[in-house]
Amino acid sequence: MKKAVEINDLTVFYRDTLALDNVSVSINSGKITGIIGPNGSGKSTLLKGILGIIPVKKGTVSFFGSSLEKYRSKIAYVPQRESIDWDFPITVEEVVAMGRIRPKKWWSRTTMADREIVKETLKKVQLSEFVNRQIGQLSGGQQQRVFLARALAQEAELIVMDEPFVGIDMASQESILSIVQKLRDSGKTVVIVHHDLSVVAEYFDEVILLNKKLIANGPISEILKSENIEKAYGMTLLLNRK
Amino acid sequence: MNDLLMILTACSVAIPASLLGVLLVSKSLVMVGDAISHAVLPGIVVAYLLSGTKDSVPMLFGAAITGFLTTFLIDFLRKKWRIQEDAAIGFTFTFLFALGVLMIAIFAGKNSDLDQECVLYGDLETSILDQVIVGSYLYGTRAILQLLPLTITLLIVIIVGFKGWKVWAFNPQFGSFIGIPIQAFQLVLMLLLSIHAVLSFESVGVILVVGLLVLPAATALQFSGTLARTFLYSACIGIVSCVFGVFLGKWINISISPLIVCVNGLLFLISIFVLPFKKSIRSS
Numbered sequence: 400m401k402k403a404v405e406i407n408d409l410t411v412f413y414r415d416t417l418a419l420d421n422v423s424v425s426i427n428s429g430k431i432t433g434i435i436g437p438n439g440s441g442k443s444t445l446l447k448g449i450l451g452i453i454p455v456k457k458g459t460v461s462f463f464g465s466s467l468e469k470y471r472s473k474i475a476y477v478p479q480r481e482s483i484d485w486d487f488p489i490t491v492e493e494v495v496a497m498g499r500i501r502p503k504k505w506w507s508r509t510t511m512a513d514r515e516i517v518k519e520t521l522k523k524v525q526l527s528e529f530v531n532r533q534i535g536q537l538s539g540g541q542q543q544r545v546f547l548a549r550a551l552a553q554e555a556e557l558i559v560m561d562e563p564f565v566g567i568d569m570a571s572q573e574s575i576l577s578i579v580q581k582l583r584d585s586g587k588t589v590v591i592v593h594h595d596l597s598v599v600a601e602y603f604d605e606v607i608l609l610n611k612k613l614i615a616n617g618p619i620s621e622i623l624k625s626e627n628i629e630k631a632y633g634m635t636l637l638l639n640r641k
Numbered sequence: 642m643n644d645l646l647m648i649l650t651a652c653s654v655a656i657p658a659s660l661l662g663v664l665l666v667s668k669s670l671v672m673v674g675d676a677i678s679h680a681v682l683p684g685i686v687v688a689y690l691l692s693g694t695k696d697s698v699p700m701l702f703g704a705a706i707t708g709f710l711t712t713f714l715i716d717f718l719r720k721k722w723r724i725q726e727d728a729a730i731g732f733t734f735t736f737l738f739a740l741g742v743l744m745i746a747i748f749a750g751k752n753s754d755l756d757q758e759c760v761l762y763g764d765l766e767t768s769i770l771d772q773v774i775v776g777s778y779l780y781g782t783r784a785i786l787q788l789l790p791l792t793i794t795l796l797i798v799i800i801v802g803f804k805g806w807k808v809w810a811f812n813p814q815f816g817s818f819i820g821i822p823i824q825a826f827q828l829v830l831m832l833l834l835s836i837h838a839v840l841s842f843e844s845v846g847v848i849l850v851v852g853l854l855v856l857p858a859a860t861a862l863q864f865s866g867t868l869a870r871t872f873l874y875s876a877c878i879g880i881v882s883c884v885f886g887v888f889l890g891k892w893i894n895i896s897i898s899p900l901i902v903c904v905n906g907l908l909f910l911i912s913i914f915v916l917p918f919k920k921s922i923r924s925s
Contacts, residue, residue: 489807489811490866493807500819502819506801506804553819
């Protein structure tokens with residue numbers, strides 16, 4: 400199987416505290432991979448470390464065999480909802496249109512083709528009727544879909560989502576999962592950071608269990624069976640499952 | 642004629658201020674704007690002492706340098722010494738500002754036209770006496786002619802870089818991830834702010850200019866919905882407040898620049914009270 404991301408010995412410190420300890424793991428292409436761990440387990444750190452958003456102490460990361468710099472334009476990052484200023488004066492359409500910005504020519508005007516892509520992606524995430532809404536006037540799930548739409552508009556090969564299911568309604572969750580599955584079926588690689596192995600995790604093809612160190616990784620069916628969950632969480636998580 | 646000149650002079654300060662303010666307020670950089678407009682003072686004084694004139698070229702250099710120094714110092718305190726941001730800003734600008742006030746008191750106190758009163762509060766009424774007349778034709782006040790190029794530059798910077806400003810203010814992490822030079826935007830903004838602070842201190846002073854930076858933008862943000870409209874509304878509010886301020890000042894015979902800021906404050910309060918009403922209309 401082709402590796403989308405290969406991570407070797409990734410170690411990250413926040414000031415003097417160790418946040419991620421020698422993590423070596425790879426993410427297969429064309430799959431939905433969940434990065435799962437309790438609060439403070441370094442899952443967002445792993446994501447940001449991989450994407451070069453925060454500095455890493457040591458370790459290397461490659462994307463389909465090439466460096467981040469070479470592969471950057473094919474990666475879309477969907478930020479955590481809480482990291483966004485929802486009062487900012489910007490409409491749904493404007494956020495999605497950001498996905499069409501060409502970094503080398505960021506000042507150039509949005510072309511007709513770009514507008515068409517934005518329109519299409521908004522249709523895909525079922526937000527067509529909200530194009531001109533200010534983003535603060537949407538529900539949590541709709542807000543999450545705006546950023547997913549931006550990632551779609553980027554036409555990336557690798558889509559990375561940071562806690563997309565926090566504080567959103569069931570309908571939005573389903574809609575996001577179905578879009579994500581369509582992406583996978585069309586050959587894209589999706590990485591989702593999520594905090595537990597509850598129901599949504601069953602939609603993932605593979606998971607990486609993390610608690611500062613790599614606890615386990617592999618197909619979801621195997622991970623759910625193994626005792627690794629206890630190592631990462633203790634018993635609570637099993638009890639949370641139906 | 643004098644009224645018109647007064648309004649135009651006030652607007653020449655208020656329009657670029659209200660545009661710069663949109664960038665500051667939407668990115669929660671109000672404190673930094675406050676800091677820059679105060680911290681340029683020692684730069685102004687040093688430039689004045691070295692050149693001996695209130696000519697704008699050396700002053701602009703002085704201001705640009707202190708503007709950058711402020712930004713650098715705040716960043717340095719925050720990142721290297723891990724001082725929380727508001728404390729770093731508070732330290733930097735009050736220190737530099739106090740330094741500037743002291744320098745005026747020591748070096749520029751006597752027989753010069755750079756005094757504390759002028760720097761702190763400005764004086765719109767006297768600044769319009771500084772007229773540029775060529776032949777027998779009045780071209781405007783010095784303030785207008787100095788601030789006009791800044792306003793035009795600012796407009797070009799905002800319009801050409803609009804997408805970039807939007808990303809910078811809204812989601813800089815995204816911007817730097819896809820490879821837009823996000824850091825440069827902050828530097829450009831600080832440079833323009835420093836220049837604005839220097840060119841406007843004689844008319845409105847370094848304290849009240851903060852009101853002109855922040856208030857129109859804050860009011861506009863209450864009901865704009867998009868960044869483009871925020872710029873437009875903010876500039877309009879700036880102009881309206883100048884017109885009101887000048888006429889009110891004439892009418893009750895009181896200093897004009899604080900009145901303009903007060904009008905802005907009132908408009909902001911009104912916008913807050915009107916907003917819940919507007920929101921309920923929009924979401925229904």
